[in-house]
Amino acid sequence: MRVLMVAAENDRLPNCKVGGVADVIRDIPYALSNQGVEVNVVVPDYGQSQLNRTFVADIAVPFRQHLETATLWQVEQQNGVTQYVISHSLFSQHHGEIYCNDEGHRPFATDATKFAFFCAAVSEAIEHKMFAHLDVLHLHDWHAACVAVLQKFSPRFVYLKQLRTVYTVHNLALQGIRPFNHDESSLEAWFPTLSYDGQMLCDHQHPHCFNPMRSAIALADKVHVVSPTYSEEVLHTSEPDRGFFGGEGLEHDMQIAKRHGKLAGILNGCEYPTLSIEDISLSDYLVLVESELLKWMSKLAVVQSSHYIAHQRLRKWLTSSWQGPLITSVGRLTDQKALLLRQPFANALVLDELAKEAEKKGGRIIILGSGDKYLESLFTQAMARNDNLLYLSGYGQHIGDMLYHLGDLFLMPSSFEPCGISQMLAMRAGQPCLVHQVGGLADTVKDLENGFSFTGEDLSGQVSQLLEKFNFAISMYADDPKRYQQLASNAAAARYTWLQAANEYIDHLYQ
Structure with a gap:
């Protein structure tokens, strides 16, 4: 044939x-x-x-x-x-x-x-x-x-x-x-x-x-x-x-x-190569990100506020340490991916609420992605409000690939997702995902088996369940590490092959 x-x-x-x-x-x-x-x-x-x-x-x-x-x-x-x-x-x-x-x-x-x-x-x-x-x-x-x-x-x-x-x-x-x-x-x-x-x-x-x-x-x-x-x-x-x-x-x-x-x-x-990415410490990763960020900044006549705030945040993070979870997200910044994160909540956004809840567990959030200018602006403002949030407005393949391996919880609350590849890449690296139970996310991430998923009849219901499941996930990470590690192992063992x-x-x- x-x-x-x-x-x-x-x-x-x-x-x-x-x-x-x-x-x-x-x-x-x-x-x-x-x-x-x-x-x-x-x-x-x-x-x-x-x-x-x-x-x-x-x-x-x-x-x-x-x-x-x-x-x-x-x-x-x-x-x-x-x-x-x-x-x-x-x-x-x-x-x-x-x-x-x-x-x-x-x-x-x-x-x-x-x-x-x-x-x-x-x-x-x-x-x-x-x-x-x-x-x-x-x-x-x-x-x-x-x-x-x-x-x-x-x-x-x-x-x-x-x-x-x-x-x-x-x-x-x-x-x-x-x-x-x-x-x-x-x-x-x-x-x-x-x-x-x-x-x-x-x-x-x-x-x-x-x-x-x-x-x-x-x-x-x-x-x-x-x-x-x-x-x-x-x-x-x-x-x-x-x-x-x-x-x-x-x-x-x-x-x-x-x-x-x-x-x-x-x-x-998804491809499952036998050679995995080299282990890298978070501090070494942040140094690499700073180098990438400076390249992005050098291409612009005027420094973007997103790049400036991210650079200041990086410098601060490089001189501090923490024990809590690292929550990551990688992908194009569009309403498909970010509609729930940009919903209003408690005089700010759902993204702010996630950052506040993560901070209670000593956690930090790194989001990598660019796209819709309005969303880029909203995420930049959220970064300015939350010391534990780093938003990188751009894309670099190598810093994205490393983030799959470094994170403890991968955030992908897409409003729709015909298939999705980011969740497969995160799972392959042993990072459990928190996803909206739609499309290919529902077919790959099984709640409390190899990750976390939520649903909801409408936007407010989806926001409520996202926040509830997020708190559940980071609490399990902090309070029941053995169970959390089993989820991570199950994620790494899942196979969705070509x-x-x-x-x-x-x-x-x-x-």
Whole structure:
């Protein structure tokens, strides 16, 4: 069996990662290869200078009433997996940036055009057998969805129509919605001769708009979401005011997919290398963080308040010691991750309350992550109010990896989490996690078996249970260390492997 994976990100390649999808595209092909599946992977060429490109073919691509030329390159062939990129000026014009943030009233405009062209180029390359014989086409997220649209509606493609198509949803909240017409970034502007069924492709809330994600869910032979629990959550309407995030407007489409036997929930995996990270003391770690922080500061003409306060906090921590728990958190700072932490509580935030409760046990909190500017500001202000809270507004892979090993309790109270990787990395390092019982967090962290979890009918209930479970966890750490250590051992022993995921891909998606 030969599979072609089509995606926007791939952490196997340099500078080709923004989110968790890049980790999946990096790892699952090799697990599939170990099970006898030949895998090709193709992503856009964002202009990375480190790629070792071998020319495969030029691709003639009809797009926006022009015949464009893209180029297919092979960049690696190893262990049964062949990595490709497609180059064109649309992909590399933003100096290596994978995504653009279009301001104002035209969300996704730049990226939607770029990825529509990428899909058209992939479709042409498939049709002209540039990837040799294929059995399965595996599309990831909205960026690859237009391949399914062209496969269904364009008479240009005959061989493409014969392929079994699988569509994986990694982030249901981002759907890539654009108008059908009357805009340079619209379906009819990209493919002016395409005859399509607008009822099948339209967005439910904005019927004059094309919804790539909804289209691929409707058109694919199989629809895959990245955990069993999330595959149930997406069948229900999101109620953000209540703190529930489910189908995000596509719950009806997911229900249809389930009725037709198309929907599968398969948990992502995690690598379990035999070599673990070197042991490092907390003081040595803080010295490394200070060095990283100074690099971040040097890149800015004016020092950010978050960096300044963090540096002052580091200097103070380096001259003090404590015996309490170290609570850690690593991840993008978005409302998905931080909605509960930013809720008002006792004239401050829930995050302040967690810091106060930790202080009673002599504990400290380190949060690493950047993202939403408003949230960065809230977390910076919370750091200024709490001497035992260090918020690092940035990201460095090595200081993040070390934090998984150093911490005593990993905090991940996401409002929704299709799968999650941070909790697996923390568990792998023997750090119990405190998580909201949603999506992949519910499938990996078992309350009082290998970690701590909470739920709640609405936002206030979730906040109340988060605080209650946090206090329970740090009290167990202080008062019942033997039981706590057993939880940590159970976390380290848990296994969610890519081999297991690969077998489920073959059985439930590809056959």
